[in-house]
Every structure is written in C-alpha cells, then in structure tokens.
Amino acid sequence: MSHPLPPSIETVCEQALRLPCSPAMLPRLTAVLVAPDSTADDIADIIKIDPSLAASTLRLANSAYFATDTPAETVTDAVIRLGQRELYRLAALALVSRWEVGTSQGEPGDFCRNALCTALAAEVLAETTERIEPQMAYTAGLVCDIGKLAVAHACASFFPAVRDYRTAHGGTWSEGERNVLGYTHSEVGSRLLQAWSFPPVFALAAQFCERPAEAPEESLPLVAHLHAAKYVATSFGPGVPEDGFLFELNTPLMIEWGFTPELMQETMSTVHDRAKVRLQNKLTHGSLAF
Numbered sequence: 001m002s003h004p005l006p007p008s009i010e011t012v013c014e015q016a017l018r019l020p021c022s023p024a025m026l027p028r029l030t031a032v033l034v035a036p037d038s039t040a041d042d043i044a045d046i047i048k049i050d051p052s053l054a055a056s057t058l059r060l061a062n063s064a065y066f067a068t069d070t071p072a073e074t075v076t077d078a079v080i081r082l083g084q085r086e087l088y089r090l091a092a093l094a095l096v097s098r099w100e101v102g103t104s105q106g107e108p109g110d111f112c113r114n115a116l117c118t119a120l121a122a123e124v125l126a127e128t129t130e131r132i133e134p135q136m137a138y139t140a141g142l143v144c145d146i147g148k149l150a151v152a153h154a155c156a157s158f159f160p161a162v163r164d165y166r167t168a169h170g171g172t173w174s175e176g177e178r179n180v181l182g183y184t185h186s187e188v189g190s191r192l193l194q195a196w197s198f199p200p201v202f203a204l205a206a207q208f209c210e211r212p213a214e215a216p217e218e219s220l221p222l223v224a225h226l227h228a229a230k231y232v233a234t235s236f237g238p239g240v241p242e243d244g245f246l247f248e249l250n251t252p253l254m255i256e257w258g259f260t261p262e263l264m265q266e267t268m269s270t271v272h273d274r275a276k277v278r279l280q281n282k283l284t285h286g287s288l289a290f
Contacts, residue, residue: 006180006182012150012188013188016192021095025046025053026091026139030088030139033087040076040079062078092119093278111148111149115145117232117236117275118232120141122140122229125225128267129257140222140225144189146189146193147188147189147192151177165179186210187207189206190203204216212253213250224259227253228264234247
C-alpha cells in the first residue's frame, strides 16, 4: 500500500500565502515608523487599513497601563500616547498572533507566547551588545519561526512520521522534517518572509538561526542574536513546542559573540518581566487576542 507524499515546499508556501491576516503589513509599518519625517497621522493611516489592529491600538492606549484623564478617541491620539516603540510591539505581536489562529495545530497562543519571548530576548540582547538595532532584533525574533505555522497547516498529518524518524535516529526536529518532508520549517519561513517583502536579512535569519555556523557573513550579527534569543526563550519555557527542547546551542559561537551564561541568565529575567507586562495572566496558558 502506497503512502501519500507530503506537499512540496512550493505548495506549503502557496497555501500559507492565501491565508488571511498575514504579517505582510509589518515591513510597511516599519518603514513609516523609522522615516524621520513621518507624523502620527502617517502612522495612524497605516494602522487604520486594518480595522482590528486599529481597535487593538485604541484599546491598549486606553488601558490602565497607559490611560490618562483624557481618553484616546482616535487612532492618531493612541499613536501619540503609546509612542512608536510600544506601538510597534503591539502591531507586530497582534499580526503574528492572528495569523497563528489560521495555521497552528497546537495549544492556542503557544506559538505567539514563544515568539514573543524570542523577540523580547533578541531585543534585550541587542540593547546589551549595541551591535544591531533592537527593533530589528525584536521583529526578527517574532517572525523567525513563522514557517512552523505554515508547515503545521499543510503537513500536520506527516508529523507522526517526523516523530518516528526522530525516535529511530535522534537529532533535531528539522532533521526529521528534512527526511520526511524534503524541507524544513526554516526554509519555508525564509520563503514566506521574502514573499511578504521583508528585508533580505530577515529571510536569511529565519533560514539560519538554528544553524548559525552556515549563515552568510552579512546576516551573522542578526543570526547570532536570534540563536541566543531562541535558547533564552526555550529555557524560559512559555509556549515552547515539542521540537523546541531539541534546540542545539552553538556554544563556541555564543562565547565568540559575548553571550556568556551570565548574560543569558540576566536576559531571561528581563524577558520574564517584559513578557509578564504584555501577557499578564496569559503568560503560560490560554488563547491570546490583541
């Protein structure tokens, strides 16, 4: 009896690109946020393209954490109150969490929880080293594993075979994917980020963050920070998927970049505090909505 063949990587990407609520708005939002002459109205105009994101922005601006005596009545008011950094964090997380709803096969919110911890760890490490821009590190951390959602959406029926391969041969989850599917979630994620017009370094970071020794030189600063961030997020715990604890840390590279055990431990503590502010009682369980 013949067994069905897994879909090709082209099919997986085509299915993912047809899904609604993709993170494709992020590059456009990033561009207007970093433009030196952009105004609050310019930023609001981008946000208002997505009614759900506009509502999330207003809701956060009027939450107890940011609220003043005068409520924010327009998206522009909310943009001014939140500030660009907090606004970007909200928008990026909201877009990724909504795409998870249409693709994830696991516990609701787990991908988003783990992605947030990875993003925050990358941001904290970038703030510490000052070798890459923290917002870029945050974004890359949030989307570097986006291929996992696309693969889960199209290939979930093949996951038992991936598990069987790992039981028989050991190794990482990606090695099991390669053997069973013919490609990995990292390769899928890289293709999706290219299709969504993310800067090329983001696609390279998604492809090589789990095997940084193979990364092209121009992407290595971001890849090294992401590799360390993924280790921090996995050690921290919230939302880690079944493959997460198979993560193999490139210790020599981490030492070369100054990511010592002491720094990783300090980063973990900061990530916990920042994630707690963002997710509150949903840090370890429960579906997320922004």
